[in-house]
Amino acid sequence: MNIEIVAFAILATIGIASAIxxxxxxxxxxxxxxxxxxxxxxxxxxxxxxxxxxxxxxILVYAGAIMVLFVFVIMLLNLQNEQALVDNFNIRKIVSFIxxxxxxxxxxxxxxxxxxxxxxxxxxxxxxxxxxxxxxxEALFTTYLIPFEIASFLLLVAIIGSIFLAxxxxx
Amino acid sequence: MFNNLAENFYMIEQYIPxxxxxxxxxxxxxxxxxxxxxxxxxxxxxxxxxTYESGMEPIRTARxxxxxxxxxxxxxxxIFDIEVVFLYPWAVNLKILEDKLGFFIIAEMFxxxxxxxxxxxxxxxxxxxxxx
Amino acid sequence: xxxxxxxxxxxxxxxxxxxxxxxLIEAFHKKSEIFIYWITILTLIFTTFLSLITIQDxxxxxxxxxxxxxxxxxxxxxxxxxxxxxxxxxxxYLNRMQYHHGEYxxxxxxxxxxxxxxxxxxxxxxxxxxxxxxxxxxxxxxxYHRKVLFNNEASVKYFLLGAFASGFLLYGIALVYGAAQSTxxxxxxxxxxxxxxxPLFTLGLILLLIGFSFKVASVPFHMWVPDVYEGSPTVVTxxxxxxxxxxxxxxxxxxxxxxTASQINYETVSKIIALLATASMLLGSIVALTQTSLKRMLxxxxxxxxxxxxxxxxxxxxxxxxxxxxxxxxxGFMNIGAFILISMLETSMEKRLTLDDLSGIYKTYPWFSxxxxxxxxxxxxxxxxxxFFGKYYVFISAVKADMTWLAVIGVISSVIAAYFYLRVVxxxxxxxxxxxxxxxATAAENFIITVCVLFVIQLGITPGVFLNIxxxxxx
Numbered sequence: 001m002n003i004e005i006v007a008f009a010i011l012a013t014i015g016i017a018s019a020i021x022x023x024x025x026x027x028x029x030x031x032x033x034x035x036x037x038x039x040x041x042x043x044x045x046x047x048x049x050x051x052x053x054x055x056x057x058x059i060l061v062y063a064g065a066i067m068v069l070f071v072f073v074i075m076l077l078n079l080q081n082e083q084a085l086v087d088n089f090n091i092r093k094i095v096s097f098i099x100x101x102x103x104x105x106x107x108x109x110x111x112x113x114x115x116x117x118x119x120x121x122x123x124x125x126x127x128x129x130x131x132x133x134x135x136x137x138e139a140l141f142t143t144y145l146i147p148f149e150i151a152s153f154l155l156l157v158a159i160i161g162s163i164f165l166a167x168x169x170x171x
Numbered sequence: 172m173f174n175n176l177a178e179n180f181y182m183i184e185q186y187i188p189x190x191x192x193x194x195x196x197x198x199x200x201x202x203x204x205x206x207x208x209x210x211x212x213x214x215x216x217x218x219x220x221x222t223y224e225s226g227m228e229p230i231r232t233a234r235x236x237x238x239x240x241x242x243x244x245x246x247x248x249x250i251f252d253i254e255v256v257f258l259y260p261w262a263v264n265l266k267i268l269e270d271k272l273g274f275f276i277i278a279e280m281f282x283x284x285x286x287x288x289x290x291x292x293x294x295x296x297x298x299x300x301x302x303x
Numbered sequence: 304x305x306x307x308x309x310x311x312x313x314x315x316x317x318x319x320x321x322x323x324x325x326x327l328i329e330a331f332h333k334k335s336e337i338f339i340y341w342i343t344i345l346t347l348i349f350t351t352f353l354s355l356i357t358i359q360d361x362x363x364x365x366x367x368x369x370x371x372x373x374x375x376x377x378x379x380x381x382x383x384x385x386x387x388x389x390x391x392x393x394x395x396y397l398n399r400m401q402y403h404h405g406e407y408x409x410x411x412x413x414x415x416x417x418x419x420x421x422x423x424x425x426x427x428x429x430x431x432x433x434x435x436x437x438x439x440x441x442x443x444x445x446x447y448h449r450k451v452l453f454n455n456e457a458s459v460k461y462f463l464l465g466a467f468a469s470g471f472l473l474y475g476i477a478l479v480y481g482a483a484q485s486t487x488x489x490x491x492x493x494x495x496x497x498x499x500x501x502p503l504f505t506l507g508l509i510l511l512l513i514g515f516s517f518k519v520a521s522v523p524f525h526m527w528v529p530d531v532y533e534g535s536p537t538v539v540t541x542x543x544x545x546x547x548x549x550x551x552x553x554x555x556x557x558x559x560x561x562x563t564a565s566q567i568n569y570e571t572v573s574k575i576i577a578l579l580a581t582a583s584m585l586l587g588s589i590v591a592l593t594q595t596s597l598k599r600m601l602x603x604x605x606x607x608x609x610x611x612x613x614x615x616x617x618x619x620x621x622x623x624x625x626x627x628x629x630x631x632x633x634x635g636f637m638n639i640g641a642f643i644l645i646s647m648l649e650t651s652m653e654k655r656l657t658l659d660d661l662s663g664i665y666k667t668y669p670w671f672s673x674x675x676x677x678x679x680x681x682x683x684x685x686x687x688x689x690x691f692f693g694k695y696y697v698f699i700s701a702v703k704a705d706m707t708w709l710a711v712i713g714v715i716s717s718v719i720a721a722y723f724y725l726r727v728v729x730x731x732x733x734x735x736x737x738x739x740x741x742x743x744a745t746a747a748e749n750f751i752i753t754v755c756v757l758f759v760i761q762l763g764i765t766p767g768v769f770l771n772i773x774x775x776x777x778x
Binding site for chain 2: 003047053056057060061064065066068069072073075076077078133134136137138140141142145148149151152153155156158159160162163166167
Binding site: 110114115142143144145146147150151153154156157158160161164165 | 319368369409413420429433439443446449501
């Protein structure tokens with residue numbers, strides 16, 4: 001038992017617990033707060049995998065910016081009566097629940113048994129710094145130059161699309 | 172199995188200051204939250220417990236439905252927030268990459284920002300930030 | 304070196320630059336739709352010629368992330384020709400809808416940029432970004448007229464399911480990266496054989512396929528198709544169902560073809576694709592039988608056609624790949640033609656079309672019904688038209704890959720599908736005349752229809768010419 005395992009166990013517990021609590025909350029604002037906690041736990045897991053940049057992004061973009069959108073959507077919809085969301089159980093839901101569990105088990109078995117030897121990204125000298133900002137920057141601005149520029153087009157379309165669809169009066 | 176797992180993790184020692192900072196922040200905020208109710212005088216009455224609306228009687232719930240305008244602003248914020256995220260690895264690596272690529276690295280970011288600048292001009296001209 | 308690479312990807316640069324210019328025009332000028340419309344068309348035509356001229360010099364650029372020349376430019380020109388057909392006809396449609404905005408062309412151009420990048424991308428990261436660029440533009444375009452409830456419904460459904468499918472795709476890419484330690488498609492196809500021994504890679508590939516199946520509108524992610532095709536503005540549907548399909552299939556072909564996989568290793572993946580193809584063909588053809596709405600019927604036919612094309616992917620041999628590209632081209636022309644005819648009638652009659660609206664229309668509009676009948680014959684795959692050879696090549700590839708049963712199912716499904724295509728013809732010619740039928744066509748629309756008809760007939764009479772061009776550029 002070393003300290004990394006302990007850290008992993010704590011973070012994983014927080015992550016799973018907050019995810020479960022998130023779904024069980026009646027008040028959507030509490031769900032949003034729990035989602036932040038979940039994102040934080042995920043960021044911790046990324047740190048543990050030495051992916052610092054992703055960890056920072058997780059907090060900056062997801063726990064920061066995306067959460068603003070979540071809260072705004074909650075306020076926009078103004079869910080007064082949270083009960084309305086819970087409609088009664090029917091056979092369709094039970095079947096989809098069972099299928100979901102089966103799929104989850106299938107994936108779990110797959111990763112733990114079948115594909116166990118495929119994941120051989122062990123601690124090698126190369127991969128130690130793979131997630132550092134230096135390496136990501138270098139890859140982003142040399143190999144992934146075109147994807148990088150296309151990302152800005154994606155953002156551009158997002159700007160135009162959101163204004164075009166959501167602006168009250170189009171001028 | 173757990174030993175196997177640990178092989179994929181990296182030194183946690185470097186994050187000890189971070190963990191300490193998080194713990195201190197957590198404990199301190201919890202303390203502040205609890206302190207006022209622990210040490211402050213408590214004399215509640217009906218008037219005190221109602222929602223404060225500058226002395227007016229509260230008419231309806233404080234949870235009002237938001238205008239969609241807020242949402243547009245939030246979306247635009249996220250888009251430009253993500254733009255800044257791309258600036259971060261660029262700024263950190265500028266020195267190293269400039270030695271390698273020369274002026275090209277400046278041009279790359281220039282194009283990136285230019286594309287988004289066009290979007291910014293568009294939203295300004297369309298009055299997306301106007302509060303009408 | 305970088306300047307040379309930039310010149311190689313000139314078609315993409317021109318489209319990107321034109322998007323920026325269009326946005327600036329739209330921002331600074333009110334009522335600039337017509338101006339933007341002409342710039343869009345001229346750019347598309349110019350880029351088409353450019354990609355046809357530079358089709359010979361094949362090269363990899365920017366650290367093997369993007370290819371130019373050869374098969375890529377072939378896809379470019381296909382995409383650009385078919386998209387420009389849809390764009391040219393949009394002006395009148397949007398005018399009649401009284402909702403003509405410059406943003407339409409900006410979004411269409413962004414979608415085209417995404418599609419072109421999907422065809423040229425040789426890196427899964429870029430493929431994903433390109434796919435998202437295309438999808439994002441289509442999500443907005445599907446809800447283009449936001450005061451029309453059907454548009455909103457289409458947009459929301461498309462977006463929710465599309466985001467879900469993107470999740471599958473991204474998960475697939477992550478697993479493929481985990482197994483191959485690279486996102487480069489060229490590297491992955493070279494190591495295909497050894498990678499297929501890893502279950503992780505196979506799972507990643509299957510998830511990738513499921514993600515793409517959303518965009519090509521085949522089973523298991525077909526459920527969005529009828530609602531979105533019916534709800535979106537018809538010109539957008541025309542673009543989505545043709546160019547969108549071409550782009551998604553191009554990415555699929557590039558990822559799977561050129562691989563060195565032996566048949567034994569590829570078998571698992573091939574079987575799954577064959578299953579998807581069977582399900583799409585039968586589902587599309589059978590459900591379309593009960594549809595009364597024309598657009599819905601064509602949506603199910605689109606699912607069935609995706610199934611036929613999937614046969615070629617399952618066979619994964621050269622004739623199969625060439626057959627898919629041929630099929631995509633023919634499908635593009637006949638579907639654009641059919642949808643534009645529908646859009647003309649739809650906006651003239653100001654209602655959502657059902658089969659009854661077509662009854663006896665040949666008496667008042669003989670040309671309209673003749674051309675519509677031609678597209679229906681072509682879609683059902685009746686010999687003198689291009690649709691027949693599309694199916695023929697794909698079925699041949701299945702037979703060559705020892706999957707005759709797949710070809711048999713394809714033929715059966717075609718026979719079923721012929722019923723509902725021919726029903727349209729029967730309604731037009733053998734039913735009593737309906738009321739209030741009127742039709743306004745502009746010169747632009749007549750021109751587009753003529754082009755589509757010519758291509759469909761030409762591809763049907765001399766299919767070998769185009770097939771030879773395709774096989775020459777296939778790696």
